Amino acid sequence: MRRHALVVGVGGAAASLTDESPPNWPPLAYAAPYAQRLREVLGKQYSYVLLEPDPDPAFTAAALSDALTAAVKSGADFIVIHLLGHGAPTRNSHGLQVVGGDGELTEALSRWADLAENLTTGGDSEPAVLLVLDLCHSGTVVTEHLRSLVRPEHRRVWVLAACQSDQSAYDGRLSLAFDEVLRGFASGALKLDESHEHIPIDRLCREVALHVEDQGAGSYSQAVERPLVALGTDLSHLRFFPNPRYEPGGPRGRAGVDPAVFAFLDEVADARHFVGRAHGGNGAAAESGLSTFTGRSAELRELTAWAEGEGAPVRIVTGAPGAGKSTLVGILACTAHPLLREATERLWRPSAGDLPDAVEGLAVVHARRRTVARILSSLAAQWNLEPADPTTTWTTDRLVAALRTRAEPPHLIVDAVDEAENPADLVTALLLPLLSIERADMKPLCRVLIATRREESLRHLFEVAARYCDPIDLDHVPPLSTAPGSDREGSVVGSTSATTATSSRSPVSAYAWMCSATYE
Missing domain, CATH: 3.40.50.1460 (Rossmann fold)
Incomplete structure (x- = not known):
């Protein structure tokens, strides 16, 4: 060629x-x-x-x-x-x-x-x-x-x-x-x-x-014009650039996941991160396409209720490094994301009884080293939002305005908030508005699941989320056993007790509190 x-x-x-x-x-x-x-x-x-x-x-x-x-x-x-x-x-x-x-x-x-x-x-x-x-x-x-x-x-x-x-x-x-x-x-x-x-x-x-x-951030704006094609057009014949890191039968291919799946989502969505975490990090299991994930049934059921639109619209999964936060949300993301569900069935099938069906409109974000601007652009693309003016860049205000017009609140999973380029900016500029603003029909603007460690810069986020329900703290609900040869972050094994009871504060009063907290 x-x-x-x-x-x-x-x-x-x-x-x-x-x-x-x-x-x-x-x-x-x-x-x-x-x-x-x-x-x-x-x-x-x-x-x-x-x-x-x-x-x-x-x-x-x-x-x-x-x-x-x-x-x-x-x-x-x-x-x-x-x-x-x-x-x-x-x-x-x-x-x-x-x-x-x-x-x-x-x-x-x-x-x-x-x-x-x-x-x-x-x-x-x-x-x-x-x-x-x-x-x-x-x-x-x-x-x-x-x-x-x-x-x-x-x-x-x-x-x-x-x-x-x-x-x-x-x-x-x-x-x-x-x-x-x-x-x-x-x-x-x-x-x-x-x-x-x-x-x-x-x-x-x-x-x-x-x-x-x-x-162009903070300077003269400039919007790239990309090649225009009809949505869904197959462009696989445009092999302009070989993948320099191409390995036939590489680890993802051996794991039974079609590599084309990863191309559908951008770098911020980072499907490979969520699939990798769902594998459990066990080398032998990853080679076979099987997951080391078992147990955590109580936590999975709580997150399944969130994915199915029940209960609190915001959930936080927290714990110390290696507690299994990313593994837990990785399994949920693979199960619920329409583009990942079928391709990753071997990973989540053992826990299928505790997991949801595909969730239309689910967006996923791996926040590690990402800026707010990159995350905003990724969310707009994943939710198929079109700006009123194509020459402008996405801001939180534009994203909020676009989400208000959707038939139903979309779902969002954000992992590694504490590892973002600037975690405090991500919380203040994007996450708190998404949690705090409601639609005209009194529904939440967005249903959000967050995985992060507890840090002082994220205190406000935890305070806001606590007005709905307590976080799922994996340090306080340890697995009953540990799989041989796997670390805590790589695999989450054993059933656990349920997390603490949710707050009695009503959603309406929680919304009012959050709005004042966000903009005071």
Whole structure:
């Protein structure tokens, strides 16, 4: 399988020694080094043949035009074209041109998108082109390309644009994000199952968009335009990026869990974390796909009632490190999440009598090292929420407004709150509002299950939750026995007594108390 890449960073013309007037297009000093970093990761980690036309396409608009034509016609199965520089709308504002290193303009980029779509190939394969545009107004290319498609189901070109058509692109954010995401998958910092042979293109684009969003926090906003496809479209044929950590028959594959499951949820949801905890951490069991989890029936029944919409809308599972918090919520998440339930049946089946059916609208979050902004974006994606203005980023207020309009309160499981990037911020900015605000029909905004240690920075969270019921404290309800060869966090074994009785405070008075506590 042949993969070719053309990466061009147009820094602009050198300053004139005689003309002191400001240039029409300010130079971009970062363009060349950013482009070089991308070339390195594409070549070394993803086995791309790097196209190096002569003359250098960064020097003139004519050289760039020739390089684009040659790249599209290179005959590769997968072609990545990455452009970083200035973008200029065409006179009718329906297209986008690139400013060459000599200040001249190329033709509209739609010319090369159309060339790729209509290229006649000698073989049976049709080349696929990923056009990554770190240019101002680059969203225009996404719109124009979709309009021009005669047979959208057979499209060859996919456009990832730095910003909306009426926006500017700042500081090479898209190029930085693309580079960081590619390196993240290669190093394992971004988790992808080892038995997944290629990085799903929608997952990659989503991660790039989140990285750009993070860079813009507190500064000029910039919303990435991702390739648009109908919901549910199969994109598995877009094998642009092999998984650098691919291992045929890797541990998850041997465990009997289809690795495709993990691609459906993003890094913040971190399905691998919940499935791994449900395994129990026992190496032999993980190899066989069996769980070391037994017992904890009383706690499972309490959490099943929560998942089925009964009782208190907020529950906290707490305990010392290794007590089994993540294992307990991991089993529940695997059972209740529609995307995980069938694939992980061997893990939860032994405890099925104490567990719920699938819960539609369940979102899961592994909060470890996650920021509030990343978690907000993940929740919006998992709950299929659409912002009123696609150029804006998700905030707690926007999330709350969107949740108010849902037919029923959704469910949310958050593990490792105490290990978030800033646990106090996560509690104050997101969790307390979700727990405190009610809908017009007096139902909770969201049913929330939290797993965390007790820490002083989380005191307010425990105080609020206690107005509904006491936490499930695994330090106070120890298992009756311990499985040989397993640690406490890796497996939760033996039945236990029920947790302490719930508070007698009514839900309405609890809501009133929580609202005052949150905003005082």
